[in-house]
Amino acid sequence: MSVQTTSQPSPRPDWLWHAGLIAFVVVWWLVYRQLIPFSELVTSLFPVERHSHTGEAIAFFFYDVPKVMMLLTLIVFAMGVVRSYFSPERTRAMLAGKREGLGNVMAAGLGVMTPFCSCSAVPLFIGLVSAGVPLGVTFSFLIAAPMVNEVALALLFGLVGWKVAMTYFAFGISIAVVAGWVIGKLKLEGWLQDWVRDIHSGATAPDAVDDAPLTLVDRYHLGIEAVREIFGRVWMWIILGIGMGALIHGYVPEDLMVRIMGAEAWWSVPAAVLIGIPMYTNAAGVIPIVEALLGKGAALGTVLAFMMAVIALSLPEMIILKQVLTLRLIGVFIGVVGSGILAVGYLFNFLF
Amino acid sequence: MEIKVLGPGCAKCKATADLINRVAAETEKSVTVVKVEDMREIVGFGVMTTPAVVVGGKVVHKGSVPTHDQVVAWLG
Numbered sequence: 001m002s003v004q005t006t007s008q009p010s011p012r013p014d015w016l017w018h019a020g021l022i023a024f025v026v027v028w029w030l031v032y033r034q035l036i037p038f039s040e041l042v043t044s045l046f047p048v049e050r051h052s053h054t055g056e057a058i059a060f061f062f063y064d065v066p067k068v069m070m071l072l073t074l075i076v077f078a079m080g081v082v083r084s085y086f087s088p089e090r091t092r093a094m095l096a097g098k099r100e101g102l103g104n105v106m107a108a109g110l111g112v113m114t115p116f117c118s119c120s121a122v123p124l125f126i127g128l129v130s131a132g133v134p135l136g137v138t139f140s141f142l143i144a145a146p147m148v149n150e151v152a153l154a155l156l157f158g159l160v161g162w163k164v165a166m167t168y169f170a171f172g173i174s175i176a177v178v179a180g181w182v183i184g185k186l187k188l189e190g191w192l193q194d195w196v197r198d199i200h201s202g203a204t205a206p207d208a209v210d211d212a213p214l215t216l217v218d219r220y221h222l223g224i225e226a227v228r229e230i231f232g233r234v235w236m237w238i239i240l241g242i243g244m245g246a247l248i249h250g251y252v253p254e255d256l257m258v259r260i261m262g263a264e265a266w267w268s269v270p271a272a273v274l275i276g277i278p279m280y281t282n283a284a285g286v287i288p289i290v291e292a293l294l295g296k297g298a299a300l301g302t303v304l305a306f307m308m309a310v311i312a313l314s315l316p317e318m319i320i321l322k323q324v325l326t327l328r329l330i331g332v333f334i335g336v337v338g339s340g341i342l343a344v345g346y347l348f349n350f351l352f
Numbered sequence: 353m354e355i356k357v358l359g360p361g362c363a364k365c366k367a368t369a370d371l372i373n374r375v376a377a378e379t380e381k382s383v384t385v386v387k388v389e390d391m392r393e394i395v396g397f398g399v400m401t402t403p404a405v406v407v408g409g410k411v412v413h414k415g416s417v418p419t420h421d422q423v424v425a426w427l428g
Contacts, residue, residue, distance in 0.1 A: 088400040088401055088415075089400065092400065115401070115415070120400065120401045120402050120415070122360065122391055122395075123391070123394055123395055123399055123400050123401065123402060124400045124401065126391075126395045127395070127398075127399075127400035128400075130395075195392060199395065225416070323391055324391075
């Protein structure tokens with residue numbers, strides 16, 4: 001987010017921006033409704049039988065790619081605008097001095113709303129801890145931020161359905177709250193890296209830079225910027241994820257999937273978590289796989305556990321966090337969050 | 353004049369430093385761009401998002417690659 005707003009006055013009047021936005025949403029909706037005929041048309045251009053394995057895979061691919069791209073554009077833009085009302089500095093001010101419990105709930109909620117990029121994880125972590133935000137509350141924020149984000153929710157909503165999206169949202173927040181609370185109770189402040197502990201005990205937060213107020217059109221610009229940036233980062237993962245999903249959709253036999261990822265196989269949940277942790281992709285890459293696995297009869301709890309492990313516990317993020325956390329603390333972090341994911345997975349397979 | 357770019361060596365931090373150098377060349381200002389990658393030093397400026405830009409010891413921008421116009425304004 002920029003400190004200074006663009007100094008030049010916008011060459012176009014504001015009403016044109018608002019009208020343009022409405023027109024875009026209308027066109028978006030009309031195109032979105034034509035995606036099935038579009039994918040069937042493209043599939044019919046290939047010299048394969050429509051209901052063969054290859055035909056199914058091709059149709060899945062050409063239906064999902066435009067669908068995911070369109071959903072992402074709309075949701076990322078909307079969230080970019082909403083997020084311009086939040087900033088890490090404001091989040092810090094809201095969380096500083098909050099007690100554990102309520103603080104954990106607020107931190108998890110703010111984790112969803114605050115703009116976050118894993119490359120800023122360390123300064124953000126230190127910014128929070130040094131301002132007197134309790135360690136457990138900081139963790140609630142750090143767990144929720146990558147796991148429950150607009151990309152994950154939009155894609156689950158579009159590809160799998162609103163029930164799964166809502167359940168994912170509720171359990172993602174719950175894990176962030178509970179895991180942060182547990183880490184807070186364990187009193188592990190001594191397990192931070194030494195230099196971070198010094199800043200912590202110093203307890204003087206550096207002054208935040210003041211943000212100039214933004215106009216609505218400025219916020220549109222930030223939304224467009226967010227779309228450009230997210231697409232630049234994730235389009236490869238989306239294509240790869242949908243490609244994987246298409247292969248699963250076309251070729252993996254259903255009875256095999258039910259046997260290894262069905263609710264009857266008790267070991268499938270821990271296996272899904274263990275496989276998920278070292279895997280590195282993001283929500284955009286993993287959800288098409290989730291869609292295909294569910295379509296083949298994999299159990300919902302097992303698949304959600306896999307997805308959460310992939311997104312919330314990633315190796316590159318651990319390596320970044322190693323700068324501020326000792327290995328022991330990272331171990332506790334993985335253990336606590338992993339247990340939460342495991343519990344959610346079993347609970348789901350039991351309930352549904 | 354000296355401009356510091358704060359950031360742990362991510363792609364956007366590099367883009368920010370490159371942009372400042374390019375604008376300096378265009379406007380024929382003599383500018384030294386110093387990249388600060390040490391996390392302690394970055395945190396010392398009180399920023400929570402990177403890349404951030406420091407001009408004359410003051411944080412003027414944080415969290416994104418600045419626009420061309422912003423850089424022109426800093427170079428004054």
